[in-house]
Amino acid sequence: MSSLYRTAPVGIRGQPDFINAVAALVTTLAPHELLDELFAVERRFGRRRDFPQAPRTLDLDLLLYDQLLLDGERLRLPHPRMHLRAFVIAPLLEIAPDCHIPGRGNAAAWLPALSQQRIERLAP
Template sequence: MKLAYVALGANLGDPIATVRAAIEALAALPGHRLKAVSSLYRTAPVGLLGQPDFINAVVALETPLLPESLLAELFAIEARFGRQRGIRNAPRTLDLDLLFHGDSHSDDPRLTLPHPRMHERAFVLAPLAEIAPAFILPGHGPITGLLDACADQGIERLPATALAA
């Protein structure tokens, strides 16, 4: 079993309900175990302007799968929630990003590990720091310091009731 971290985000439909349901879908993957779930966060979109705010979270998941196989499972979950890939940073029903998978490293165009832009994004760093505050991102340092560098990005932690159904 390897410990993987997965970022979740949605900004179409009912994004709070979608992220909650996606967490349940991750927990239901055969042979997997959900180890930690962050709070939900409301964040401003990155990239295309004029779209709704996102709801984001991060989970820690024990997985028996290799990174590529876990990524395929994440894409399958996205598809069940109506995710359509096309324009980068466009609004989406669900986005699942594999941030880390044990100590795996990959420079494959389909899967880069650790995730290549997470150190610049409060919507990943804040929920990750909540569930793994001592985490050190290889090549970038402690996660809390990285979050400080993103202090200008709009992010709001939602009340715990937002995660409960």
């Protein structure tokens, strides 16, 4: 798991800063099964999906699943906006410095373009 990072909400106004991290895991679950488990964890922490971009207690995103490319209604892999978010790329590179994003190339190549996004590393 990466360090924790404090970031301003992207595309959302009037909400407090977010705390972000990236974790890698090994699973026998298929991608949609893993997504269902992530949503179940969010619910256990009080997450409600009342409207898009609603305040949340926890937000778990499935960013990558090996080198799988998937474009479904419920799940798109890699996450379609991960390369546009410093709060994803910085912690991802911390735990996987050579990470390749399928269809997008090396994750590190995206970081310079995200320099205007405020991100603060909090803790290892």
